Amino acid sequence: MIDPEIAREAIRLAQEKGATDSECTLAEGEEFSAMVRMRALENLKDAGSRGAGLRVLVGQRVGSAYTSDLSSEGIRNLVDSALAIADVSTEDPHAGLPDPSELGSLSGDLRLYSDDINQLATPDRIRQALEAEEAALDADPRITNSDGATFGAYTGERVFANSRGFLGSYRSSSCSLSATPVAREGQSMERSYWFSYARSHAGLESPAAIGRRAAERTVRRLGARKVPTENVPVVFDPLTARTLISDVFGAVEGDAVYRKASFLAGKLGERIASENVTIIDDGTLPGRLGTSPFDDEGVPSRRTVVIEKGVLKNYLLNTYTARKLGLRTTGNAARGLAGNAGVGHGNLFLMSGERSPGDIIRGIRKGLYVTELLGQGVNTVTGDYSRGAAGMWIENGELAYPVSEVTVASNLERMLMDIECIASDLEFRGSVASPTLVIREMTVSGK
Amino acid sequence: MSISNSFFGQKFGLTEHDLQSYLSEALSAGGDYADLYFEYVATSSLSIDESIVKSAVQGVSLGVGVRVISGERTGYAYSDDLSPEKIKKAARVAACIAQGPSKVEKTGFESTRMRDLYPILTAPSETSLAERVELVKRADRAARAADPRVFQVQASYVDNLRQVLVANSDGVLSMDRQPLARMSVVVLARQGDGNPQRGFSGGGGRVALDFFLNEKTPEHFAQEAVRQAIVQLDAVPAPAGEMTVVLGPGWPGILLHEAVGHGLEADFNRKKVSAFSDRIGQQVASPLCTVIDDGTIQNRRGSLNVDDEGAPTQQNVLIEKGILRGYLFDKLSSRLLGTGVTGNGRRESYQHIPMPRMTNTFMLAGDSDPEEIIRSTPRGLYCANFGGGQVDITSGNFVFSASESYLIEDGHITRPVRGATLIGNGPEALKYVSMVGNDLKLDEGVGICGKAGQSVPVGVGIPTVKIDRMTVGGMAQ
Numbered sequence: 001m002i003d004p005e006i007a008r009e010a011i012r013l014a015q016e017k018g019a020t021d022s023e024c025t026l027a028e029g030e031e032f033s034a035m036v037r038m039r040a041l042e043n044l045k046d047a048g049s050r051g052a053g054l055r056v057l058v059g060q061r062v063g064s065a066y067t068s069d070l071s072s073e074g075i076r077n078l079v080d081s082a083l084a085i086a087d088v089s090t091e092d093p094h095a096g097l098p099d100p101s102e103l104g105s106l107s108g109d110l111r112l113y114s115d116d117i118n119q120l121a122t123p124d125r126i127r128q129a130l131e132a133e134e135a136a137l138d139a140d141p142r143i144t145n146s147d148g149a150t151f152g153a154y155t156g157e158r159v160f161a162n163s164r165g166f167l168g169s170y171r172s173s174s175c176s177l178s179a180t181p182v183a184r185e186g187q188s189m190e191r192s193y194w195f196s197y198a199r200s201h202a203g204l205e206s207p208a209a210i211g212r213r214a215a216e217r218t219v220r221r222l223g224a225r226k227v228p229t230e231n232v233p234v235v236f237d238p239l240t241a242r243t244l245i246s247d248v249f250g251a252v253e254g255d256a257v258y259r260k261a262s263f264l265a266g267k268l269g270e271r272i273a274s275e276n277v278t279i280i281d282d283g284t285l286p287g288r289l290g291t292s293p294f295d296d297e298g299v300p301s302r303r304t305v306v307i308e309k310g311v312l313k314n315y316l317l318n319t320y321t322a323r324k325l326g327l328r329t330t331g332n333a334a335r336g337l338a339g340n341a342g343v344g345h346g347n348l349f350l351m352s353g354e355r356s357p358g359d360i361i362r363g364i365r366k367g368l369y370v371t372e373l374l375g376q377g378v379n380t381v382t383g384d385y386s387r388g389a390a391g392m393w394i395e396n397g398e399l400a401y402p403v404s405e406v407t408v409a410s411n412l413e414r415m416l417m418d419i420e421c422i423a424s425d426l427e428f429r430g431s432v433a434s435p436t437l438v439i440r441e442m443t444v445s446g447k
Numbered sequence: 448m449s450i451s452n453s454f455f456g457q458k459f460g461l462t463e464h465d466l467q468s469y470l471s472e473a474l475s476a477g478g479d480y481a482d483l484y485f486e487y488v489a490t491s492s493l494s495i496d497e498s499i500v501k502s503a504v505q506g507v508s509l510g511v512g513v514r515v516i517s518g519e520r521t522g523y524a525y526s527d528d529l530s531p532e533k534i535k536k537a538a539r540v541a542a543c544i545a546q547g548p549s550k551v552e553k554t555g556f557e558s559t560r561m562r563d564l565y566p567i568l569t570a571p572s573e574t575s576l577a578e579r580v581e582l583v584k585r586a587d588r589a590a591r592a593a594d595p596r597v598f599q600v601q602a603s604y605v606d607n608l609r610q611v612l613v614a615n616s617d618g619v620l621s622m623d624r625q626p627l628a629r630m631s632v633v634v635l636a637r638q639g640d641g642n643p644q645r646g647f648s649g650g651g652g653r654v655a656l657d658f659f660l661n662e663k664t665p666e667h668f669a670q671e672a673v674r675q676a677i678v679q680l681d682a683v684p685a686p687a688g689e690m691t692v693v694l695g696p697g698w699p700g701i702l703l704h705e706a707v708g709h710g711l712e713a714d715f716n717r718k719k720v721s722a723f724s725d726r727i728g729q730q731v732a733s734p735l736c737t738v739i740d741d742g743t744i745q746n747r748r749g750s751l752n753v754d755d756e757g758a759p760t761q762q763n764v765l766i767e768k769g770i771l772r773g774y775l776f777d778k779l780s781s782r783l784l785g786t787g788v789t790g791n792g793r794r795e796s797y798q799h800i801p802m803p804r805m806t807n808t809f810m811l812a813g814d815s816d817p818e819e820i821i822r823s824t825p826r827g828l829y830c831a832n833f834g835g836g837q838v839d840i841t842s843g844n845f846v847f848s849a850s851e852s853y854l855i856e857d858g859h860i861t862r863p864v865r866g867a868t869l870i871g872n873g874p875e876a877l878k879y880v881s882m883v884g885n886d887l888k889l890d891e892g893v894g895i896c897g898k899a900g901q902s903v904p905v906g907v908g909i910p911t912v913k914i915d916r917m918t919v920g921g922m923a924q
Contacts, residue, residue, distance in 0.1 A: 040519065064504040229689075337505045387868060408920070
């Protein structure tokens, strides 16, 4: 356990040496991973580290520093280093800590830490990975190779304190299990993966289920073709759809908004998406991976409606970006150890619709079902969207054959308006989640 | 250099005897090989935004990673505390991977003979903060002065000085001091009430601060970022479908990094999960293509005197006149495949297990005049700059996104286009290279390569290259 007094001491020292305000983050973490490949253990990693970060204000000038040396000498150096930085920065009229009335922490058990992970001994952890890989290798004769299966575990603690009297800490844990099989048929070789990720070991899908699903996703890619270039409806499965929700986050987070580096800047209150689109950010859901009692400025996490029935309701903000926009923080401050806080999200998700994904696909005469996206072709400033894609071609409501080496292109502004249908299959597999969704028309570029 | 005079000897009192005892501990449960990676990194990062130096951070990260290899198995542990008890504890954790009697330790170390690719007396991180803050202020002023349509400027400067010591159970000892600095400028420009467009520029390397004062100045990066944003103001949507693509010289070399480089990393090939597995000696590109990975170029961002496993870097031929010649190896792959190392064992930090990684990857110049390459193209896309790329090494499919590209019409570069993504297949794409320019250029030094969650600095380069057939993923048909 990390001693919160170290944070208090850093702040006391910083204030004594001339800081007018200061905030300190301490973090400690233990990571574990076991990777198996072709039925044998290949990598085992087990280690921990800790660090401290300090941000000071001297009037309106800001400085930050971090260190892994938590001795009293280390903390003295940390304070001097942050103050030296404040000396060379310039006055920023909007810099400052949250208003004391905004500080606080959620009460109650958020189920961020589960001891069942620690109770799982190393051989059992390795066995989980072996079982997942075995299930994938057994699932289909075309699965001839493997890029491995990994069990990962993390436990950590975070302390945050500031000179306005806030001191909070929380422990968290997570674990994950994934499998990446490789399939071959003739000249075609493909790999894909499946994974589960949760705060507790009990929250993970079974190794066998993960392996089988990974195998199924891999085998169906075999013999993929390139299709001719044309404009068709595009269905995103939950894993690819959630990247669109992350892209929306990039356009509603305060930094991009106040700089006008977002196609959604200045659109608060406007209809920006199809009426069936409601996107929520909720940092309070117990046991979820995006949950925390307070953000990285000591402001309580909360539920914020970002888009409601197609109307842009709220941006996601920290104290600084809120001041720049003349708004209030939404408790979305995020940072590593040091530096000015950026903006992060809690559990960010698109609300489910009514129909099953199968039912939706049956209604599409011709289109692309996307299961993999490649590359970074998303421009938050203009909304321009063009990414590599792979998946299945839809013909008369059926998944007809695999497709790869194509791109899907449109513009996010238009894509949001073009969300024609949202399925009922929302599930959390990380802090961003989406059900299957259909975009009315995108350019699929191939032959 | 002896350990007692080295950085870790002076600062932490590390001795050869200590290294021996840690390695013995690491091999106490058997194991074929063990290594220690000591790392101390001092980082400074400064940025200006809205003409205000809003954010600046200094920090130190310090630790040691202990690795034990036993057959195909790797055990890894690290400590951010350099006390002997903590290092020995990490060594015992890493040792758990092996099962057997302890190995007798070889005595004595031999220092790796190495180049001095970055002979810099005063690293940027050892200069005054005020001097470095001036760089971002100059970039901000220059970008705003360059064009009245610019309305947002963010300039940042990051440097670090990495001290490393690698000791292994084969008796190899190497120490290096690795400076690295990078500047970048992002601007937004807008014409009247039109949509904003972004421009980006950046560069650096394993250089002294003088580089930014005399060679590539803040004004250089600022003006280049502004130029790119202004070009985008008039851009039309990118075309869609297969067409001829001409890559400009320099940063477009990222094509080689994605299409070829990753697929040639030996870990993927040892596991036979790469589209390039078992293809040595086969034709994978047009005979005009010779692709090199070279970690020994003076002052480059991707260069290293020794890799992160203590092996000297070298020049490796990957593709020679279209024929696949070699892979990039780290220690583990070379042990398992029975080859020599190539100086490509790299890791993000002491917290990470080394993997085969690229250094500076480029294509040798050909004979063609770049202007003739454009003139010979009736219709196509000319790509001058790219954002990021990604590859699926198993299918070989790769993409990369053009941040600055133009239509080629009747042998002339005409209108700028926006939002073009290129997609292709690694072992196939370069077979369509029909002309290679005489203008090889390396990038300005901004590359960051990500693999399995680890980021390392890399370089790329390419001459003007014509690819007869490639899929462009735009919207206009």
